[in-house]
Amino acid sequence: MENSRRNFIKNTAVASLAVAAAPAKGFAILHNDKQPDEQTIGHNGYTYKVDKNWAKISINNTPLANCHEMVQDSQGRLIMLGDHTHNNVLVFDKSGKLLDYWGTSLPGGHGLSISKEGGEDFLLLTDCGWALDRTGNTYGQSGQVLKTTVDGKLIFAIGHPRTIGIYKDNEPFKPTETAIAPNGDIYVADGYGSDYIIQYNSKGQYIRHFGGHNNSNPDHNLRNAHGVTVDTRDKNNPTLICTSREENCFKVFTLDGKFIKRIDMPGMYVCRAVINDNNIYAGVCWSKNAQGKQFDGSGFVTILDKDNKVISNPGGAAPNYKNGVLQQTLQAPNATFMHGHDVCIDEDKSIYVCQWNANHTAPIKLTRV
Template sequence: MEKSRRNFIKNSAIASALVAAAPAKSFAILHQDMKPNDQTIGQGEFTYKADKNWAKISVNSNPLANCHEMVQDSKGRLIMLGDHTHNNILIFDKSGNLLDYWGTSLPGGHGLSISKEGGEDFLLLTDCGWAQDRTGNNYGQSGQVLKTTLDGKLIFAIGHPRTIGIYKDDEPFKPTETAVAPNGDIYVADGYGSDYIIHYNSKGQYINHFGGHHNINKDHNLVNAHGVTVDIRDKNNPTLICTSREENCFKVFTLDGKFIKRIDMPGMYVCRAVINEQNIYAGVCWSKDAAGKRFDYSGFVTVLDAKDKVVSNPGGAAPVYKNGVLQQTLQSVNPIFQHGHDVCVDEDKNVYVCQWNAYHTAPVKLIRV
């Protein structure tokens, strides 16, 4: 079967140009008879069977490094961003068939959000500015945020905040995530840089920023601001859920950056909050015990209800509350995941889990039972 792919030419942080090549032909890898694991994971109403062989791709034609994030578009397709420059973007159907792929210029491909404007879907892609050379050593560059069409055509790029005078010379910019408000405003989480949340309008023009490390009230600080999410569950009072991963918590702010509350997640190094109906889902990259010892390859998924209570930990131990306080939570005895990085929830409440540092594995599908 003939395969081709688009070339997504690298755009600088201050963005002068991006060239999108001709569209790739859609294709699907032949389905293989692979059954989900028999093990049921999760607790309560959020239990699942894990299908580790959901993605029907060949590592020879579509190699993977880290599968960082996934969103679903208006057609029901599942769009994944990773950091392998053979194919930064992979597009699947819900059965795991590969429909399309593109992107060769995001060695730090990390954050992926989708916005719907005038009946059309757009992507916001975040390159965190970190990559690995052929020997596995990390090297750094300045990060960037790109807004594109679903097939990779550049709309605009957001460069280093220093270029507009809001960062000092010694403040790095290595963005990890974006979120889009109902009015089109864009929030950029500088989670591997200076830990600010930077607020832009729909055209990428700066409005304000908050978070960082130097607030008098430490609750206003963010430490590894890995994710940001616009929460519109209360349409009259939309908020921002910001990840402070090193503090094992989410912090909630108003849309203009005023601190409201924190949601503690003891033991869990949570990634971005993903909202589906009244629930929050998140990947957990690592977990640590009550003594503070962090364990590599100890990730899972967590689910919270509308009152910010953890109700299930697929791949992790059952949540335990004492006197209303969530206790330290670790990976389950029979692990399913290595490092949970992001989740996507479809209309059937199945969950697709993307992982960092997981032996180059494809996303895992959790089938709701």
């Protein structure tokens, strides 16, 4: 039974090689590891003590490639998805103790969301379909979205949208993220493929899609639609926050795909928005200066308030507004992170930071001070 559970995705796998977490961007510059293990970072009351040794795991028993995303379940457990096929999913308690691990067949394990139905937690896992061959070159494969229980029992899978006639033959499908609406609808962000947001009902049946590249109004387009989040801060008016990472912004849509506004994040290649209370938190995978120079290994975390204004950048420079406009933001000196890929916030307001392309490091805990 245990072996069966740990290998539940085997029949749905498309490949079994190591994976890249993003289209070929080159390898990150290694950081100087001489900075203290414990730092205090952040701004404007959102400051945190850094614990790089939070995760109590053995690289021999639970090796890591990229730690892509993390969510917290109803029991307070922290569930992480990565792309190492020895253990795609790691389950921790808040002290960093490893409670469980499972999943061996998601070589592109990338997106992780959680929903609650009838008192039970369910996961949506996204395989983005980017992998590396044995020589280190990237190649493409079809992505997939899987709904499972928190211990790995497969409920259903969502495959290539071409099979239901909504993608053309030349439109790739490499999904990166999902989000679940209050009514159970599922939104899939095709962030490494054709940049559509695809809406399904709770059973995985297609409703509509929007975004992509060819809208008459360019604000409706998405470029690297890396993340999608249902924003329920206004309970009477939920919206979708979609990442357009190459444009360094979030774009806000209605739940039926109508564009509302954009939230510019100059210089920040932001990942998915994570809502906690009235704030938005996000990992920043890397940053670029006002001249457009992009810096590998330049990630951090960003935090926005209820008005979508940046108030803190743990690991990055302090937010700077001029005439109400956010200025270009770069990583701070003595870098804490390499490529911030996702964050999870617990009930104590601690932040757990997952990183891509960061020398196989485990999630880092930021304890609010």
